[in-house]
Amino acid sequence: MSNSEAEAFEALEMHWGSNEIDGLWLVLVCVPHVVHGDYFVAPGVENGAKVGIPPRATRLIVHRSIAPRRKTIDDHPYVAGTDSHGHLLLYATQGPQPEPPVLDGFYRGPLGVHHGFPKAYFICDAHTHRSTRLPDPDDRPILHPGNAALVGVSREKFFVADLQPTVGADHSSLLLYSSVSQAWLECELNYPPHDRPWGANGTVVYQKRIWWVDLSYGLLGFDLSAPHRGLHFIPLPDGCELPPGTADLDKRRCVGMDMGDLRYVQIDERDGDPIVRMWTLLIEDTGTWTLNRAARFQDIWNDEGYKATKLPQEVPTVALIHPNHPGEVAYFFLHSRLFGVDLRTSKVIEWHFFQMLNPPIAYHSSRFVRAWEIRLTPTSAVDDSGT
Template sequence: MATASNNKEVAGVEEMMEWMNLTVAETYCSGKPCLTLIAIFAILTKSIRHPRQNKNPNPRHLLFHRPAPMSLPAREPVSDPGPQRPWVILGSIPLVSKADNFLPGTDVFVGFADPPRVSIASMPRRIAPDAHANIDNNNNYPYIVAVNDSTGRFLLHATQGLSHEPAVVERHDHIKLVHRGHAPAYFLCNAHTGAASRLPDPVGNPVLFPGNVGLIADPTTRADGGPHYVVAELQPMAGTAHATLLCYSTASGRWAEKEVLGYSPDHPPWGRDGVISFAGRLWWVDLSYGLLTCDPFARAPSLRHVPLPRGSVMAVAPRAGALDRQRCVRVSAGKLRYVQLHGILPETQMVTMWTLDHQDDGESTTTNAAWKREYQATLSEIWADGSYKATGMPKRAPVLAAVNPQNPRVVYFFLDAWIFAVDVPARRVLECDVCQMVDPPVELFSSRFVHAWELPPSLCPDNAASSTD
């Protein structure tokens, strides 16, 4: 039971958090986001949710009781998909702070928040020692590469100081996510226990690009019934129809290389726009071109190519980091969905969603798949609705953020420092709030920097206290 002094301390932090909420909102609305305030806010939030006097070493206390974001009255109900698990919008860039902000033995902590607010992972500097170091006048960010919906794990990339390799940098706008010259490391993180297990470095062929790395649950089970995982990177061989699948299995504890057939030598270097685990396969996304998919558990994996819907394939891809502001591929309601913001003038821009009808015959190098258009709406139609006017947001083209993983009608957008949900077929804004993320700057917000993470039952509030996995 908390003492009176503890209650006063918590009350004081709550008052500070309320001030921070107002200050951050006012700062954002002035067009001058203050990332320091956001970082302090995240730490204060964590101290309320996970007070240090709590002796429980496992940070399982998921608090879905932050003040509710602005919800707008619905004129008609959104289609009810039935009972659903909780889900969150997880920021891809975690907060890194001093070790004494964490309970002993805690490597990672996730402060969960109801959408549309962004949930933030935090970790001590020993996990990400290079975080925000000034390197060549750019920032070095740890990055959550992938999440696993079924088990509450996520894969983290964080560099570990200088290495002897030549410095080569991959940029996404002004954000550095890959740092050659800095030793890369990958951690499999457990949101249940707060543990982060570092994967061993591959011998010989290194992992090259976080944007080509995926995480998938292994059908093999541990002796205690727990899950195994495979981390895999697709490494095309330039100028050939071959590629290498570099795989790490928690079942074997080793890296292995598999030759993969079906990569087109005519395609430019793959876009590295993320990897999706779906239907027992990994799907590599290039937002200018399409998807490549294979079964990573097959002895001889064969790639299948799925082009984007007609009219969306681009002969020349724009600069890195541009397309994920207008396009994304996500899983929602058990199907792959492609969302695109397209059009020249803002008032005539449209939001369109397609659903993939996936049928793999196991023979051809192009998967027998068809994209079905689900819906389409113009931004002007959304702006004209009273629910949008009630938010007070300007009539400007937004940026894609996420898709509700349980209801494909609902798409999330960024606009300046706001994040809001739209029932696109109904042209109606459902909720809206100030978006508080550690990084990147507001002007670089995009779907690359958030994950729609459907939580497993063991991470739901009623079950979190009893979970031991």
């Protein structure tokens, strides 16, 4: 490890009081850093991580054989899910291995130039640094990483759930992979939205419950311990529904877990007075939300903590929700900074320059970061010096 990482882990060990860091959470960049073969010098090391203490960035590092294609904004490797046992679900387009001039940069050519190549899921283990490609589902191509979820049970056992809705019908296919059987099982489930296409804005997992997210419409809930119940539709809070395909919703909205509660954050800019609101899902079966906080950005901008960031009075983009803070804390991007705001008090609690050069800053949003709660040992990180 580098000196900075060693110091960070030493501080974390003092805080949690054990060699294994239990309760650690990280701000994970969803687009991994792709490296050449000579980057990992230790035998058997196929992935690693550059670890940063929140609100700094943590980034997965993978070998180019896993993600060989040039990155574009509509086709790039993507961390679709994580669990607390050190597993990461990585989606990546496969195909011939070109010699991109900048492995970590985004190719600025026409969009769609990589369509048609096969896609794959990998499980990257943060403890062993091994990357294992999952078998391809039978007769079912991988469609969208935003519909994939990783459910961790233990270090040895996990599930991958890939939802593939059938628009215009009342059913959908669920592809379920088990690490025990090492095979995919296809299940047919109901599809409550029927004729409405699904937004595929990611998934949220808590224990054995999965929520598929459409930031324009709502959530689809599923309980792995009670699969007979099928999918349950949860609409967004009243007044939040928008037409299908509304652009850039991940810049103004996000869904996440906070101490076991499912929360929804939204920025509104009505009447020239931008406001950020946070709701909590009270009753899933009835789709009942309660409004926790509504903070005016003018109050946030007037906070001395915000002034200390030297940021202008501009409406930021939503990044994520703090996963285990006793208050209602949301994080935002603005000009390469990530800052957290306690929405009860409209005060900035912390901020830092966020090292996510790619995708370009114009795309920074909740789509490209996730809160990763993990039991991690110091040896799970690798040195990223010299990159």
